[in-house]
Amino acid sequence: MKGKVAIITGSSRGIGAAAAKLLAGRGAKVIVNYASNASAAENVVASIRENGGEAAALQADARNAEQMNGLVSETASRFGTVDILVHNAGMNFVQKSFEDMSWEEFIQKTNDELQAAFVSTKAVLPFMKKQKYGKLVYVSSALGNHAAPLFISHGTSKGALNSFVRYIAQEFGGAGITANIVSPGMVDTDATASIPEAFKQQQATRLPLGRIGQPADIARAIAFYASEDSSYLTGTYLPVSGGGEM
Template identity: 50%
Template structure:
């Protein structure tokens, strides 16, 4: 197993991409921290599934927008397993779906602030341990909407574009410490949240525009995350992996 013994913290891991990533990293030998905000039952189900398959996992509730909660979470992991080697920041910060004309500054600026504050907080919390050991993997979940706008998605697309540039600056600074920083940027993914946001006509158009003939599954995204998180990724940093079936090529 490529990740034996490493500890991976996956934020927003009780469902969707985060849950698929937690399971895959556990399959590859990592001890997985399933971070969640409110659904304790779902998080415990992920832990149970990992353990039933022979892996190791623990669920930790924390709002990643709150610095004390994040610091407490990382301290709990340190006490249990010695620290965080891999950070997968996947937690979805709520956002408004509407046009710029109808949007308030609180909706746009609030999303930007919360998105970056969460990324800042979780990264700050895990960085000392990674720096001390001279090894670390940081993976942020972005979105294809950062580069390819879609109606009503200005808040999400703009905030994730900021996150992508943040990742590049970190990659430049942290490379000498043995820490890689990368972004996985999915196109539309088949999840409950996607079903709520996309109507059938929009979904059909997006499938038709995708050379692979379907939308992504959470497991497709998890595979890309797992590569960036693993020992094999020794030299890729500051990059963005587009997991979109060819819907957009860049």
């Protein structure tokens, strides 16, 4: 990835931070995007630079067109263009049963999820179309295909994201732009820190590989789609779940 320029939304921690470090380690110039946690983003940048990589932290809400357009313009100003977008920004959601949930609570996650994907993609496309090259990688969830109690708003939003990506892949393939989905199972991040360890271990025993995922596991799949190794793949869905989606 030497010389490639990557924007990774929501990369101040967890999967995004792991992806930022890995892509930078493989030669990409990386924009570490964050919504509010500037110190965490700067820590990721510091780690990248300490290991000889090139990176910068830029704030933007992935749902905000003005902010994302500004982030992309700043990226191009610093590094010349944009070659890779990893859409990883996480959106909060209500965990309730369908019976207890209001329409507003239900649709909020899907609205935020698709708005962030729509806005981020729209912001980078002019650069990718101009150079006839681009790698779009979207982080989804196994819950977009498999139901779990209290996760109806989250799972529905990720199912919608999966459909969105296929349409982007179809429309822009002729412009040299690929769009693919990385779909993690349970991953050991801040987002799952509140889940009891006993439950995580129980889930691990049900997986063919016998453990829940680590951010680095997902980052390696993201790096595959961001590299030339995936040049003939677009519109694909890759479960990264230790065999859990079987």
